[in-house]
Amino acid sequence: MNPRQHTAERDQDFSDIDAAMRQRLLAELANIVPASALLSTAEDLKPYECDGLSAYRRLPLAVVLAASETQVVAVLKTCHELGIPVVARGAGTGLSGGALPHENGVVLSLAKMKQILHLDPVARLAVVQPGVRNLAISEAAAPHGLYYAPDPSSQIACTIGGNVAENSGGVHCLKYGLTVHNVLRVRGVTMDGEVVEFGNHALDAPGYDLLALMIGSEGLLAVVTEVTVKLTPKPEVAQVIMASFDDVEKAGNAVAAIIAAGIIPAGLEMMDKPATAAVEPFVKAGYDLNAEAILLCESDGTVDEVAEEVAAMRAVLEGSGATDLRVSTSEAERLRFWAGRKAAFPAVGRVSPDYYCMDGTIPRKRLAEMLKAIAGMEKKYGLRCANVFHAGDGNLHPLIMYDSNVPGELERTEAFGAEILELSVALGGTITGEHGVGYEKINAMCVQFQPEELKAFHRVKVAFDPMGLLNPGKAVPTLHRCAEFGRMHVHGGELKFPELERF
Amino acid sequence: MIEQFRERILDKKPLRLRGGGSKDFYGQERRGDILDTRGHAGILDYEPTELVITAKCGTPLAEIKSALAERRQMLAFEPPAFGDATIGGVVAAGLSGPRRAAVGAVRDFVLGVKILDGEGRLLTFGGQVMKNVAGYDVSRLMCGSLGTLGLITEVSLKVLPLPVAEATLRFDCPQGRALELMNGWAGKPLPVSATCWHDDALTVRLSGARAAVDAAASNLGGEKVGAAEAASFWDDLREQRHAFFSGDAALWRLSVPSVAPALDLPGATLIEWGGAQRWVRCVEGSCDARAAAASAGGHATQFRGGDRSVGIFQPLDPVLGRIHRDLKRAFDPHGVFNPGRLYPDV
Structure with missing residues (x-):
């Protein structure tokens, strides 16, 4: 086999991996893991054909269910030697196709590595294997009055390894941060089988901040085998205010006014009318169905602190023209107010056969502009869209509703989504706030970054994985891919990547 | 200015990137001709309701602090x-002050950077929004890289509201007890924003909502320090004007797990960050700070003074060392930026 070399120019061609090579691969993998942990029949591979983004599906050559770091090292060394791509996978809840298999590659599942190895309540940290579920960490820490702060809505199922790969957020990240702010150390294995540790149990490490580089690298730099997370003391109490607005712009201004008043809410979420309309019959959260938008604004801390902050938030929301305000009076009511927000995705799934979740982030002040544009796109593409919004940090999740059985609807949906992402960039934001680029947004990366920046990303990749075998074709597009994409997307007559030949 | 910087870079001769020169003492080698960044200065954008400030690299830290305080x-x-720091230098050096253990370090607040790389290309990474996972997190990689990967020309930082209330308390206690107390507090929902132990006195700052600070202050006890005295205590600590930092003995910074027991090192000790940052005045030849830090699970930096030939930063393991060299080459293939400032081979 030709030695593979990762470049910024074009995606590698792995089509030379033939049946004989597959046989050799399977034979070598069978020496590493027991037969029950090596899947290779079409029937066994089927559950791994996609992640949480089911619009894209592929069968890999094989799936390996690793049970230990030793096995991970051996699998990577084998694939490195044979020049075979590897896609790491946790619970498969990702929303950007980051764990979409490579048709000539191996899926390396870390889901069996689900031990909490060590939990130290005094040092406020837990050392866990990559397959440990996000919520399981908080459950284990609860008896000590501690929890793991990032809470993506899939937290009941998603794994910490996947959270590290995506730099996952959640509804509390304005105050408590993303994965990158809550992980002290990542132990991983590079494609050539070297075990390496990024970070430590102190607050910083010597040299470059490779821990930050690893987090959010979407499985392209190393495979995570162990994570040390920071545990946070649980606040004594939390209370949430639900505010109704007769206009989305007023709701957006209320968000800015809260921040201007010097308040950092524990959670600050917005839902528009189509979103509450989808959620309310499903969850019965008590949402105001006449409101054009509702805000959920949470305070947490000591009893006195929360009372002080809730009073301040109330005053700001009233001053911003809220038409109705309700403050949760019990923990049960608080959870009910949140239940609607947390169930927004499945609720939209109930009112539409399929939906497509976008993830752009914009400066908060551009919200009204964005929502107005989305309303226009609904007409243009003939599709409905509900909007839920991590308003505190500007991360918007438009849920485009479609029916994949209607010819052309998926294509219209993709075009709708791409237009939202391009507008996110144009408004000074980004194509992805927390779900990652994965396979899904790879073309949109060509809009956000210039060729020289993409080349720099590829050079970073080469420092870790010179052969380009870890999760190829994801996260960072090659220049060739952007050139092809550019042929379809010419903006204002200006052709991007003019220096490249066209195909 | 960018054009002038680019021309200097394209000469492909070693450059010593320098803002206010406040951290000239810091790092290993200072090689190359000085490239002064102060001509590229000014706040470009500051929107308090977006919690973001964007400034050119040569902007004085003092200017940014006063714009925010307003x-x-x-x-x-x-x-x-440390005198006349610029914001570019703040990010490149990656040094954080007393509040670090409570809220995070420089890297936790960097949202985006523009850099000139070793080929003189102006590249933008990250942006001005709170959540952004498009592409590798090169912005945070720049924090603490000591200018060895590129010339940071512009940074966007997340900012936070000033706390409504603050109080400072002092306790008389030996080091072991202080470590116990600091770690105990950190495990509870208390508004502790800074800690410092030195000379059998533990000083604690509380910051947050009025009610939270008042309740915690009466809960924790200790002796209340007056507001003016407290303010200058924390300022002096941050700026290393505290008496502990004067004198010529080598100043070692040990970054260790906060629960590490008292380190067995000769020399005066000052502890910050809830136990995670320990400063030791080592008399040359008498203390092995590096071994002590490593055995506690951390690392040691010869922060000021001492014998520089022993290396300023903790040596890296071979795999990490290789990745460092490869990243250096990826951003600065001709070795233009601050060669040897961090490690001899980057």
Whole structure:
């Protein structure tokens, strides 16, 4: 086999991996893991054909269910030697196709590595294997009055390894941060089988901040085998205010006014009318169905602190023209107010056969502009869209509703989504706030970054994985891919990547 | 200015990147002709309701702090100025102040950077929004890289509101007890924003909502320190004007797990960050700070003074060392930026 070399120019061609090579691969993998942990029949591979983004599906050559770091090292060394791509996978809840298999590659599942190895309540940290579920960490820490702060809505199922790969957020990240702010150390294995540790149990490490580089690298730099997370003391109490607005712009201004008043809410979420309309019959959260938008604004801390902050938030929301305000009076009511927000995705799934979740982030002040544009796109593409919004940090999740059985609807949906992402960039934001680029947004990366920046990303990749075998074709597009994409997307007559030949 | 910087870079001769020169003492080698960044200065954008400030690299830290203070906001990681620090230098050096253990470090607040790489290309990474996972997190990689990967020309930082209330308490206690107390507090929902132990006195700052600070202050006990005295205590600590930092003995910074027991090192000790940052005045030849830090699970930096031939930063393991060299080559293939400042081979 030709030695593979990762470049910024074009995606590698792995089509030379033939049946004989597959046989050799399977034979070598069978020496590493027991037969029950090596899947290779079409029937066994089927559950791994996609992640949480089911619009894209592929069968890999094989799936390996690793049970230990030793096995991970051996699998990577084998694939490195044979020049075979590897896609790491946790619970498969990702929303950007980051764990979409490579048709000539191996899926390396870390889901069996689900031990909490060590939990130290005094040092406020837990050392866990990559397959440990996000919520399981908080459950284990609860008896000590501690929890793991990032809470993506899939937290009941998603794994910490996947959270590290995506730099996952959640509804509390304005105050408590993303994965990158809550992980002290990542132990991983590079494609050539070297075990390496990024970070430590102190607050910083010597040299470059490779821990930050690893987090959010979407499985392209190393495979995570162990994570040390920071545990946070649980606040004594939390209370949430639900505010109704007769206009989305007023709701957006209320968000800015809260921040201007010097308040950092524990959670600050917005839902528009189509979103509450989808959620309310499903969850019965008590949402105001006449409101054009509702805000959920949470305070947490000591009893006195929360009372002080809730009073301040109330005053700001009233001053911003809220038409109705309700403050949760019990923990049960608080959870009910949140239940609607947390169930927004499945609720939209109930009112539409399929939906497509976008993830752009914009400066908060551009919200009204964005929502107005989305309303226009609904007409243009003939599709409905509900909007839920991590308003505190500007991360918007438009849920485009479609029916994949209607010819052309998926294509219209993709075009709708791409237009939202391009507008996110144009408004000074980004194509992805927390779900990652994965396979899904790879073309949109060509809009956000210039060729020289993409080349720099590829050079970073080469420092870790010179052969380009870890999760190829994801996260960072090659220049060739952007050139092809550019042929379809010419903006204002200006052709991007003019220096490249066209195909 | 960018054009002038680019021309210097394209000469492909070693450059020593320098803002206010406040951290000239810091790092290994200082090789190459000085490239002064102060001509590229000014706040480009500051929107208090977006919690973001964007400034050119040569902007004095003092200017940024006062712009933020006018709107009752702050750089929560409390970077030291050590004189005339610029914001580019703050990010490149990656040093954080007393509030670090409570809220995070420089790297936790960097949202985006523009850099000139070793080929003189102006590249933008990250942006001005709170959540952004498009592409590798090169912005945070720049924090603490000591200018060895590129010339940071512009940074966007997340800012936070100033706390409504603050109080400082002092306790008489030996080191072991202080470590116990600091770790105990950190495990509870208390508004502790800074800690410092030195000379059998533990000083604690509380910051937050009025009710939370008052309740915690009466809960914890200790002796209340007056507001003016407290303010200058924390300023002096951040700027290393505290008496502990004067004198010529080598100043070692040990970054260790906060629960590490008292380190067995000769020399005066000052502890910050809830136990995670320990400063030791080592008399040359008498103390092995590096071994002590490593055995506690951390690392040691010869921060000021001492015998520089022993290396300023903790050596890296071979795999990490290789990745460092490869990243250096990826951003600075001709070895233009601050060669040897961090490690001899980057």
